[in-house]
Amino acid sequence: MRCPAYMSEAFKRFAALSVVALAAAHPASAASLLDRIVRDHVIVIGTANDAPLSAVEKDSRKAAGIFPDVLREVLKRNGLQAEIRPVAMPFASLIPALTSGRIDMIADSMYATAARKQVIDFTGMVFYNPEILDVPRGNPRKLHTLADLCGLAAGSYEGTTFVGLLRTASSACPAGKPIEIRQYPTLDNVFADLSAGRLDAAVAASSLSAYALQQNPALAFELVADYKPADRSAAGSAMGVSQGDDAFLAKFNAAYSAMLADGTSAAIFTKWGLTPTDFFLAR
Numbered sequence: 001m002r003c004p005a006y007m008s009e010a011f012k013r014f015a016a017l018s019v020v021a022l023a024a025a026h027p028a029s030a031a032s033l034l035d036r037i038v039r040d041h042v043i044v045i046g047t048a049n050d051a052p053l054s055a056v057e058k059d060s061r062k063a064a065g066i067f068p069d070v071l072r073e074v075l076k077r078n079g080l081q082a083e084i085r086p087v088a089m090p091f092a093s094l095i096p097a098l099t100s101g102r103i104d105m106i107a108d109s110m111y112a113t114a115a116r117k118q119v120i121d122f123t124g125m126v127f128y129n130p131e132i133l134d135v136p137r138g139n140p141r142k143l144h145t146l147a148d149l150c151g152l153a154a155g156s157y158e159g160t161t162f163v164g165l166l167r168t169a170s171s172a173c174p175a176g177k178p179i180e181i182r183q184y185p186t187l188d189n190v191f192a193d194l195s196a197g198r199l200d201a202a203v204a205a206s207s208l209s210a211y212a213l214q215q216n217p218a219l220a221f222e223l224v225a226d227y228k229p230a231d232r233s234a235a236g237s238a239m240g241v242s243q244g245d246d247a248f249l250a251k252f253n254a255a256y257s258a259m260l261a262d263g264t265s266a267a268i269f270t271k272w273g274l275t276p277t278d279f280f281l282a283r
Contacts, residue, residue, distance in 0.1 A: 032244070032245055032247055032248065033104055033105065033241055033242065033245040033247075033248040034245070034247045034248040034251065036104065037075075037080055037082045037248075038080065040082075041081055041082050041083060042082055042083050042085060043071075043075075043082045043083070043084055043085070043104050043105060044085045044086075044087060044102075044103045044104045044105070045063060045067075045068070045071070045084055045085070045086050045087070045103060045104065045105050045106070045107035045108075046086075046087055046089060046093075046094045046097050046098060046102075046103040046105070046106045046107065046108065047063065047065075047067075047068075047086050047087070047088055047089075047107060047108045048088070048089065048090065048091040048094065048108050048186070048187075049088040049089075049186075050091075050108065050109075050187055050205075050208050051064065051065055051211065051215075052065050052066055052207070052211050052272035052273060052274065053065050053066050053067055053108055053109045053129075053205075053207060053208065054066070054067040054068060054086075054107050054108040054109070055086075055088075056086045056088045061086075062084075062086070063084045063085070063086035063107070065272065066126075066127075066268055066269060066272050066274065067107040067108055067109070067126070067239060068084055068086070068107055069268045069271070069272075070126060070256065070259070070265070070268060071084060071105075071107055071239070072084065073255070073259060073264060073268070074251070074252050074255040074256060074259075077255040077258065077259075078251045078255055084107075086107075087102070087103055090157075090158060090159070090185045090186060091108075091157055091158065091159045091160060091186075091187075092157075092158040092159025092185075093159075094106045094108065094110065094159070094240070095116065095119060095120060095159075095240065098120055098240055098241070098242060099119060099120065099242070104241075104242075105239060105240065105241050106120075106239055106240035106241075107239050108239075109126075109127075109129050109205060109207070109208075109237040110122075110237060110238060110239070110240055111129075111161050111234065111235065111236065111237060111238075112125070112236065112238045112240075113161060113234075116240070119243075120240045120241065120242060120243060121240070121241050121242065121243050121244070121245060121246075121249060122238040122239065122240055122241070123238045123239045123240075123241070123249060123252050123253060123256070124238065124252075124253040124256060124257070125236035125237065125238050126236075126237055126238055126239065126256065127236075127237055127265075127269070127274075127280040127281055128232065128235050128236055128237070128279070128280055128281075129205050129206060129207050129235055129236075129237040129280070130205075130206055130229035130232045130235035131161075131162050131165065131203050131204065131205060131206065131229055131230065131235070132203070132204060132205070132206035132209050132210075132223050132224070132227055132229075133145075133146070133201060133202075133203060133223070133224040133227040134191075134194060134201065134202040134203070134204055134209050134221050134222070134223055134224070135194075135200070135201050135202075135221060135222060135224055136194060136195070136197060136200075136220060136221055136222075137220045137221055137222050138222070139222065139224065141200055141201075143200070143201050143224060144224055144226055144227060145227070145228070146165060146166065146169035146203070146230075147169060147172065147173075149166070149169060149170075149179045149200065149201055150169075150170070150173035150174060150177045150178070150179060151173070151177035151178075151179075152179060152180065152200035152201065153179075153180040153182060153198075153199050153200050153201075154166055154179050154180070154181060154182070154199065154200060154201045154202060154203065155181070155182035155183065155184055155190050155193060155194070155199045155201075155202050155203075156181075156183065156184070156190060156202060156203045156204060157183065157184050157185065157186060157187050157189070157190055157204070158183045158184065158185060162203040162204060162205075163181065163183055165203060165230055166179055166181045166203060167181065182199065187204060187205075187208055187212075190202045190204060191212055191219055191221065194220075194221045195219050195220040195221050196220075197220075202221070206223070206229075207274055207280070209223055210223065210274075211272075211273060211274075214273060239252075260281065265277075265281055266281060269281065
């Protein structure tokens with residue numbers, strides 16, 4: 001049945017007003033990241049709360065770590081004044097939080113994989129952060145490669161490429177001896193089970209494993225010194241932004257290139273204990 005003309009016009013007016021109201025309720029969606037920073041002087045970042053890379057300070061609730069420090073310097077060099085507000089969440093929640101608009105940027109270590117690039121955009125590489133094999137102290141099972149994990153229990157944290165590495169290794173195991181892969185919400189959970197003997201091994205970011213032991217020597221695990229990363233060239237970590245934020249990316253990448261050249265990046269990494277810096281920053 002056809003609606004009367006007056007109802008059609010009323011519906012049109014209602015629809016137009018609704019669009020205006022929605023736009024007012026979600027102004028960020030109509031502006032680029034750079035425009036929002038200039039307008040609001042705030043940037044909300046997502047972090048998996050994994051010091052020394054990116055974390056929320058317990059008392060001040062401020063963003064702390066390598067990625068927040070890099071972001072602060074980038075903003076400074078571009079004449080942008082903005083408060084960095086961190087939101088802590090599991091690693092697997094970072095991309096959904098960005099695409100839903102809960103955060104403006106992922107300021108944590110994330111590999112810029114082809115699959116992730118289908119969903120979000122990335123800055124240029126900030127540093128190399130290859131995986132490492134972690135084992136209980138003393139390496140009782142003499143583990144040195146992922147192939148050594150067949151028939152054993154190994155873990156990592158949800159949403160990482162490390163889980164994929166374990167799955168690939170498990171698919172090559174002999175019949176009846178797959179790797180029992182356990183996924184955890186956070187890296188702290190992984191280290192706790194590894195130290196308690198509930199895991200035979202773990203795969204994690206080399207920077208985070210080394211830092212965890214430096215900060216808490218009581219953790220009963222160690223890094224396998226002779227472990228060879230699957231593909232160091234693919235282990236470049238970057239920050240993530242919404243697709244289409246090209247203006248911000250251009251400013252970020254130009255500033256960070258200058259920071260690499262003048263030693264500022266090396267100074268930040270040294271401050272947070274990631275040395276030798278040549279290992280992490282080499283191009």
